[in-house]
Amino acid sequence: MANTAPPLLLQGSYKPTNTTNYSKYSSITATCPNNDTINGAVDDGIPTIDYFMLFSSDPNQRSLALKTLSHACEDYGFFYLVNHGVPDSVLESVFRGMSEFFDPEQVEYRRQFEKKHPTDRIRWGLRSYPGENREYLKVVTHPQFHCPPKPAAFSEAMEEYYKRLREVVHGLAKALSKSLGLEECYIYKAFNLKSGFEVSAMNLYPPNFQSNGSMGISDHTDPGLFVSLIQQVDGGLQILSHQGKWINVYIPRNAILMQIGDQLEILSNGKYKSHVHRVVVERNEVRRLTVATLHGPSLDTFLSPAMEFVDDSHPPLYYGMTYKQSLEANGNEVDVQSNLEQLRRY
Numbered sequence: 001m002a003n004t005a006p007p008l009l010l011q012g013s014y015k016p017t018n019t020t021n022y023s024k025y026s027s028i029t030a031t032c033p034n035n036d037t038i039n040g041a042v043d044d045g046i047p048t049i050d051y052f053m054l055f056s057s058d059p060n061q062r063s064l065a066l067k068t069l070s071h072a073c074e075d076y077g078f079f080y081l082v083n084h085g086v087p088d089s090v091l092e093s094v095f096r097g098m099s100e101f102f103d104p105e106q107v108e109y110r111r112q113f114e115k116k117h118p119t120d121r122i123r124w125g126l127r128s129y130p131g132e133n134r135e136y137l138k139v140v141t142h143p144q145f146h147c148p149p150k151p152a153a154f155s156e157a158m159e160e161y162y163k164r165l166r167e168v169v170h171g172l173a174k175a176l177s178k179s180l181g182l183e184e185c186y187i188y189k190a191f192n193l194k195s196g197f198e199v200s201a202m203n204l205y206p207p208n209f210q211s212n213g214s215m216g217i218s219d220h221t222d223p224g225l226f227v228s229l230i231q232q233v234d235g236g237l238q239i240l241s242h243q244g245k246w247i248n249v250y251i252p253r254n255a256i257l258m259q260i261g262d263q264l265e266i267l268s269n270g271k272y273k274s275h276v277h278r279v280v281v282e283r284n285e286v287r288r289l290t291v292a293t294l295h296g297p298s299l300d301t302f303l304s305p306a307m308e309f310v311d312d313s314h315p316p317l318y319y320g321m322t323y324k325q326s327l328e329a330n331g332n333e334v335d336v337q338s339n340l341e342q343l344r345r346y
């Protein structure tokens, strides 16, 4: 629970100094907030993990990096991932494609993707309520990739991004298994990641640049192993820390924010915790595009606390069920709603 930095973490709150990287694709650029709090949140340190180091050929470097990963997962539950190998050009294409897709002139084209059937693999929504202000496109990206066919460059960019991202998540799963002293493929197998169920939300805040209240998405945790997030611009994402503080998120250029998902909390019997987060849209000042991807186990994977994390002094803290049952507890599998609270034994 330490506030102190584990070794090797490039620790400290990352604050962009002026405009952000993808500003050429957004109509308004964000600046770093001058005050230390936004709606009660503080600018605090978020650990940074160097992905490349986790696979270093130097055993000392590798072992230090794995220790750092395990500290970041246990003491924080979220971290910035740098040197992840997803090329800048892929990230740029994603935001260029999304900007085209969310073209304010093309709302009628997007309406065809409004939810018609609960199991639709592509879902579009425009929300402008006091509790939610965003336009989103939700798609199932694995085991099959789904995406609106137009614009073509958008669908191609997203497919390439998810493919690269999945490789990174599989690598992280290996590194995490090793850092826990487990066999390298332990988490990969426990989650059956080969057929992992992956859902991604592409978000635009505020919808059409107008919001009804200051909440982009209200407090929630997300199901899955990890939740990855990239954004075009800083502005509004906040995470609740283990210590109960809301922390403003400022993602370093081209880094990926990784957060522990509910099912890793369950498997690790609470050693690694899933975190509540939310998005606050401040006075419509920033037009922000984000891609949040929930990397889940396969739908038929039964998840419960693994025996490696259970003993006399650590009784199982969660009930077990399949991922599909978990997702269907509060909606359907494409809604990807958390049911963590219902799974707690105590």
Ligand SMILES: O=C(O)CCC(=O)C(=O)O
Pocket (backbone or CB within 6 Å): 201, 203, 217, 222, 229, 237, 277, 278, 279, 290, 291, 292
């Ligand atoms: O867009 C963001 O910053 C967060 C999105 C999110 O939490 C979600 O889609 O689950």
Ligand SMILES: [Fe+2]
Pocket (backbone or CB within 6 Å): 220, 221, 222, 227, 277, 292
């Ligand atoms: Fe989320």
